[in-house]
Amino acid sequence: MQKQVEYQEAIKTKYPEQVVIAIAKDKDGKANPITLGWTMIVSGKPPMMAIAVAKTHYSIETIRHSKCFTIAFPTSQMAEAALFFGSRHGGEVDKFAEFECAHEPAKVIDSLLLTDAVANFECTLESEAEAGDHIVFVGKIVASHMNTETK
Numbered sequence: 519m520q521k522q523v524e525y526q527e528a529i530k531t532k533y534p535e536q537v538v539i540a541i542a543k544d545k546d547g548k549a550n551p552i553t554l555g556w557t558m559i560v561s562g563k564p565p566m567m568a569i570a571v572a573k574t575h576y577s578i579e580t581i582r583h584s585k586c587f588t589i590a591f592p593t594s595q596m597a598e599a600a601l602f603f604g605s606r607h608g609g610e611v612d613k614f615a616e617f618e619c620a621h622e623p624a625k626v627i628d629s630l631l632l633t634d635a636v637a638n639f640e641c642t643l644e645s646e647a648e649a650g651d652h653i654v655f656v657g658k659i660v661a662s663h664m665n666t667e668t669k
C-alpha cells in the first residue's frame with residue numbers, strides 16, 4: 519500500500535546512501551575535496567559518472583576551473599574524512615591541510631587520488647547541466663584505480 523506524503527518525508531526512506539569524495543583543484547592549485555551522496559554512473563561505453571553539486575559550493579568553481587575531477591569511493595574507515603570534507607567550505611579552508619587523509623597525484627589529470635579509498639576514478643569534464651539548486655557535472659573516466667589491500 520502506498521500513501522501520498524510530502525517529498526521530504528518520502529525521500530528520507532532512501533537513506534543511508536553510499537557517498538563519494540570528488541576532488542578538483544582551484545586556480546591556485548589547491549586540491550578541494552567534497553563529499554557527495556548525489557552521484558551516479560551515467561554511461562558504460564565510454565564509462566562516465568555524474569555528480570550533483572550545490573550552486574553555493576566552492577567545488578563549482580574548482581571543477582569549472584580545472585575541467586576535471588577525481589571521484590573516490592571511501593571505505594567506512596574514512597567516515598570522519600567524509601564528514602570533514604562534507605562540512606567545510608573550500609573557499610575558506612584548505613581541507614587537506616586541516617584533515618590528514620592519505621593522497622597521491624592522479625596519473626592522467628591534474629588532481630589527487632585518495633590512497634586508502636576502495637577505488638578512484640579520474641574524470642575529464644564532459645558537460646554540465648543546471649538542475650534546480652545544483653549543477654550536474656558529467657565526467658568521462660580516463661583512468662581507474664582500485665585498492666588491492668582493502669577488504
Ligand SMILES: Cc1cc2nc3c(=O)[nH]c(=O)nc-3n(C[C@H](O)[C@H](O)[C@H](O)COP(=O)(O)O)c2cc1C
Binds near residue numbers: 550552571575652
Ligand atoms: C554525507 C554527505 C553527503 C553530501 N552530499 C552532497 C551532494 O550530493 N551534493 C552537494 O552539493 N553537497 C553534498 N554534501 C555537502 C557538501 O559536501 C558540503 O557542503 C561541502 O562542505 C561543500 O564543500 P565546498 O564548498 O568546498 O565545495 C554532502 C555532505 C555530506 C556530509
